[in-house]
Amino acid sequence: MKFDKPAGKTPIDQLKVVGRAHSRVEGQLKATGTARYAAEHHEVAPDVAHGYILGAAIGKGQIERIDTAAALAAPGVHAVVTHENSGPIGIGEFYAQRILAGPMVDHYHQAVAVVVADTFEQARAAAGLIRVTYGRDDEGQFDLAAQKPSTPIAPDEPFGGSTNQRIGDFEATFAKAPVKVDQTYTVPDQAHAMMEPHATIARWDGDQLTCWTAIQAMNWGCRDLGLIIGTPKEKIRLHSAFIGGGFGGKGTTQSDLALAAIAARVSGRAVKVVLHRPLMFNNTIHRPKTIQRIRLGAREDGRLVAIGHDSWSGNLRGGRTEPCTLPTQLMYAGENRLLRRYLATLDLAEGSAMRAPGEAPGMMALEIAMDELAEKLGMDPVELRIANDTQVDPSKPERRFSTRPFVQCLQEGAERFGWQSRIAKPGGRREGKWLVGMGMAGAIRGAPIMSAGARVRLGTDGRIIVETDMTDIGQGSYTIVAQTAAEMMGVPLDSVTAKLGDSTFPETPGSGGQAGAASATAAVYAACAKLRGMVAQRVGFNEADVAFADGRVMSGGRSVPLVDAAKEGEIVAEDAMEFGDLAKQYAQQTVGAHFAEVAVDAYTGAIRIRRMLAVCGAGRILNPTTARSQVIGGMTMGIGAALMEEMTVDTRFGFFVNHDLAGYEVPVHADVPHLEAHFINEVDATMSPLKAKGVGELGLSGVAPAIANAVYNATGVRVRSYPITLDKHLEKLPAVA
Amino acid sequence: MRAFTYERAKDAASAARIVAGRPGAKFIAGGTNLLDLMKIEVETPTHLVDLQDLEFDKITPIAGGGLRIGALVSNTDLAADARVRRDYGVLTRAIVAGASGQLRNKASTAGNLLQRTRCSYFYDTNMPCNKRKPGSGCAAIGGYSRQLGVIGVSDKCIATFPGDMAVAMRLLDAVIETVDGDGASRAIPIADFYRLWGDTPEQDTVLKPGELITAVTLPKPLGGKHFYEKVRDRASYAFALVSVAAVIQPDGNGRVAFGGVAPRPWRIEAAEALLPRGAAAVTARAFQGATPTKDNAFKLPLATRALASVLAEAKA
Numbered sequence A: 001m002k003f004d005k006p007a008g009k010t011p012i013d014q015l016k017v018v019g020r021a022h023s024r025v026e027g028q029l030k031a032t033g034t035a036r037y038a039a040e041h042h043e044v045a046p047d048v049a050h051g052y053i054l055g056a057a058i059g060k061g062q063i064e065r066i067d068t069a070a071a072l073a074a075p076g077v078h079a080v081v082t083h084e085n086s087g088p089i090g091i092g093e094f095y096a097q098r099i100l101a102g103p104m105v106d107h108y109h110q111a112v113a114v115v116v117a118d119t120f121e122q123a124r125a126a127a128g129l130i131r132v133t134y135g136r137d138d139e140g141q142f143d144l145a146a147q148k149p150s151t152p153i154a155p156d157e158p159f160g161g162s163t164n165q166r167i168g169d170f171e172a173t174f175a176k177a178p179v180k181v182d183q184t185y186t187v188p189d190q191a192h193a194m195m196e197p198h199a200t201i202a203r204w205d206g207d208q209l210t211c212w213t214a215i216q217a218m219n220w221g222c223r224d225l226g227l228i229i230g231t232p233k234e235k236i237r238l239h240s241a242f243i244g245g246g247f248g249g250k251g252t253t254q255s256d257l258a259l260a261a262i263a264a265r266v267s268g269r270a271v272k273v274v275l276h277r278p279l280m281f282n283n284t285i286h287r288p289k290t291i292q293r294i295r296l297g298a299r300e301d302g303r304l305v306a307i308g309h310d311s312w313s314g315n316l317r318g319g320r321t322e323p324c325t326l327p328t329q330l331m332y333a334g335e336n337r338l339l340r341r342y343l344a345t346l347d348l349a350e351g352s353a354m355r356a357p358g359e360a361p362g363m364m365a366l367e368i369a370m371d372e373l374a375e376k377l378g379m380d381p382v383e384l385r386i387a388n389d390t391q392v393d394p395s396k397p398e399r400r401f402s403t404r405p406f407v408q409c410l411q412e413g414a415e416r417f418g419w420q421s422r423i424a425k426p427g428g429r430r431e432g433k434w435l436v437g438m439g440m441a442g443a444i445r446g447a448p449i450m451s452a453g454a455r456v457r458l459g460t461d462g463r464i465i466v467e468t469d470m471t472d473i474g475q476g477s478y479t480i481v482a483q484t485a486a487e488m489m490g491v492p493l494d495s496v497t498a499k500l501g502d503s504t505f506p507e508t509p510g511s512g513g514q515a516g517a518a519s520a521t522a523a524v525y526a527a528c529a530k531l532r533g534m535v536a537q538r539v540g541f542n543e544a545d546v547a548f549a550d551g552r553v554m555s556g557g558r559s560v561p562l563v564d565a566a567k568e569g570e571i572v573a574e575d576a577m578e579f580g581d582l583a584k585q586y587a588q589q590t591v592g593a594h595f596a597e598v599a600v601d602a603y604t605g606a607i608r609i610r611r612m613l614a615v616c617g618a619g620r621i622l623n624p625t626t627a628r629s630q631v632i633g634g635m636t637m638g639i640g641a642a643l644m645e646e647m648t649v650d651t652r653f654g655f656f657v658n659h660d661l662a663g664y665e666v667p668v669h670a671d672v673p674h675l676e677a678h679f680i681n682e683v684d685a686t687m688s689p690l691k692a693k694g695v696g697e698l699g700l701s702g703v704a705p706a707i708a709n710a711v712y713n714a715t716g717v718r719v720r721s722y723p724i725t726l727d728k729h730l731e732k733l734p735a736v737a
Numbered sequence B: 001m002r003a004f005t006y007e008r009a010k011d012a013a014s015a016a017r018i019v020a021g022r023p024g025a026k027f028i029a030g031g032t033n034l035l036d037l038m039k040i041e042v043e044t045p046t047h048l049v050d051l052q053d054l055e056f057d058k059i060t061p062i063a064g065g066g067l068r069i070g071a072l073v074s075n076t077d078l079a080a081d082a083r084v085r086r087d088y089g090v091l092t093r094a095i096v097a098g099a100s101g102q103l104r105n106k107a108s109t110a111g112n113l114l115q116r117t118r119c120s121y122f123y124d125t126n127m128p129c130n131k132r133k134p135g136s137g138c139a140a141i142g143g144y145s146r147q148l149g150v151i152g153v154s155d156k157c158i159a160t161f162p163g164d165m166a167v168a169m170r171l172l173d174a175v176i177e178t179v180d181g182d183g184a185s186r187a188i189p190i191a192d193f194y195r196l197w198g199d200t201p202e203q204d205t206v207l208k209p210g211e212l213i214t215a216v217t218l219p220k221p222l223g224g225k226h227f228y229e230k231v232r233d234r235a236s237y238a239f240a241l242v243s244v245a246a247v248i249q250p251d252g253n254g255r256v257a258f259g260g261v262a263p264r265p266w267r268i269e270a271a272e273a274l275l276p277r278g279a280a281a282v283t284a285r286a287f288q289g290a291t292p293t294k295d296n297a298f299k300l301p302l303a304t305r306a307l308a309s310v311l312a313e314a315k316a
Ligand SMILES: Cc1cc2nc3c(=O)[nH]c(=O)nc-3n(C[C@H](O)[C@H](O)[C@H](O)COP(=O)(O)OP(=O)(O)OC[C@H]3O[C@@H](n4cnc5c(N)ncnc54)[C@H](O)[C@@H]3O)c2cc1C
Pocket: A662, B026, B027, B028, B029, B030, B031, B032, B033, B034, B035, B036, B051, B071, B097, B098, B099, B100, B103, B106, B107, B108, B109, B110, B111, B112, B113, B114, B115, B162, B163, B164, B165, B211, B212, B213, B214, B237, B238, B239, B240
């Protein structure tokens, strides 16, 4: 099916199942521990061997000698895979990292060996017996700040828009602007830190490879695995029915998958590889640190005339920037703009996609700068943002936003949150030992939609089965996929079974870039539309005026049970939704506003969130329950980004030092107070027949700066480097002793 | 993790004898610290003597007032004991400020006293660390040291004792009772129990190899108001940046000990005498000669401010 003009009325608009609150259809499996995750598929390889990855002990250099004799002689060991016996290893398309070190070591904890043994304990113990002699011919670069002065503007990239966007005359306008902000902000390296570690069971049957793994984008996973291990994509099947969180960290093939496949090939056994927690920090990808300079020039009435955003990040050779200027391209009006991204070469683990890449850290800088500007103007921060709303793409004024209820988000948010009770003067509200403050920030996140396929089956029992390679990393894909099919086929939700996460199912973009919900449901729509036609034919109705409701097919005055269509056997329909150029004609984005109230201990500087509100404009909300859960999950992640999350680089040894969940703190329950998420009632007909967008990444964009601005409002001390830990403002708080 | 043998101790004397006589042998109680360290081969015992069958799981009154806490009493039971809550509130507060409910159920009193440092480099066997591998150097000096010690540290090691319970016990002048491999018992005041690192940071305490902790005794109650102020980056489930244990009497005198700043719970009796003069006077004396790093210098003003908070609350 082709979608190339805005949708008119569609069967989804009935909203009997779609748009309604349903708890996760697979919730019971998860709550009872019967949903099985990658490492738990014991039945597929009863004699599975265990692979244990030994990570490099240095940040940069080369392997001079690797002595595996003792490990090979250890009890239970079948094989030790190193660069000497792995066979050729390629590089995937999405990540630049090399999966196995040797002879060069590109970064700390890059895999240098995989030990394959009968038990996990044997493999781990034997890994400790491998002796690696390293050379340090190249000492490596690990310090972004030190590299910054000599860092060039990045070449153009496939993601994140232009790395060097210049509109109008930024320099001259900024220089003359009556009110200005020029500040530099830093966002540290951050870890996805999802609950389930990267894990794979790999099994070869002849030249056919099957892996039970945790990959967010199945077909990217097959493509990249094929490139890395030199096997045609068609010979690879991946299963990821359940994924215990990803946030982008399981986008496509990482070391667990590639090395399980290689170790299985070398050892002749099925092999399971689970990354231990420290490997997740220094072996796999992360969100790279950024240093961002924001320059805003405004007229006295608050209207922006000049917007400058320069962002520096580093990466392995071949890696991309963190696209922090992306949100600034569309967030506010302003005729003169200069948005640049610089890329340094750093020898740390690869920087890559993490929830709302670009928008999350970019807004962390931009939205503090807007708060600083509001203060200089003596203007309310909500009013300042309203004054600078744009309904068109500032770089192409003829390109309108498809929908952009930003002002509505701001106004409704302010109303619901009680924003008018905020005291504008920082440090103005004290309750006992607590300094209390309120802050807000705007939010934006692209609403990509990509071609996607699905297969739908109507069984002889009247049940509907949907098959698509879309994944569920916790966001609710199973539920919205099933809801879409139920709505289309006129059956209750519990008559539909959604099957996801199998690479042999029709292709979707998977879970990433908040494109999954919109794309996968559009695919299900297309396949169901086809199935409806086939059903109509079978029961002898005119395809053009047939309706599906209450488990029946209706046309004119006639009506038959849906199941009758499958009397002769299951009916199967497969289709893909292809998209025209609506995304070129319209700026398709999700927008929102975040509000936070914090309390700062006037003595110790400790910061505690009191309450938060998000108001989101994200097209049709397919399921308010799972959408809310996405948004409050994003808000929780934003609390972490604002107040505690930082992978600390040791620039001498070249690695992230605090590489476990004791050292890398994420919010615990006590850090997360009442969170409220509210959705603007809107549809976006330019997206798909569902008129829906994603919402999972919007929930993170803008959260951390809202908290940062609330902390400033509480204390009067502006902290421009995240996370805002108490040591950064302690000594500037009022004296107490 | 290296392979090891395992046995369950039948009585304290034989447990101590076995561990004293066998290099590489170690006791295990709740295992919440030891097993984590074994998995990453920071600890590599060849033999474990499990203490769980020993009858050290009671809290009993002692003559003249005070309590004897068996070495295996869990953190949960100790914190919840009605006598502890009534008479030694600072101890309950310190314990429940630590770890999580699940961990406190498993953690024993002796194991808690002997938990090892949380320095990140200690946990990474690729890094030099004098405490883990004597003579290899100290990666934390000149490195990531935000969590580490500001006083009592040495040029060989700047780690802290990370725990909470021991800070309250130091305040209360607890005494640690032990039995060694020869069957001899001794009572070690907690003030003398933890070593300053000096040139031998590999040794945390004054215990001899195989010396088994059997109990901790608390002298009679102090009265006063009890506080445990633990400052950390998140609201729960994190080690202290700085903690303050205090008992403040109605006349403004009292006791104070700091956690998260030194190789041992940091209590300087001469500083405590300055309590009526306010927090700044106390910490100026308590942290005289401090040698913070650039990353952890904030712990000094933080200690003052956290104590000021306690003193303000004591007055309220
Ligand atoms: C995630 C996490 C968070 C934590 N957070 C905190 C916190 O915030 N605050 C805090 O204070 N603690 C915290 N802890 C540490 C926790 O309190 C300790 O792990 C626990 O108290 C250790 O007790 P255990 O019985 O399990 O000791 P084990 O692990 O069994 O033993 C620890 C050591 O003591 C020795 N040992 C045990 N019993 C005896 C004995 N009777 N005589 C001689 N030697 C003995 C063992 O040989 C071993 O060397 C945390 C731990 C974890 C894992």
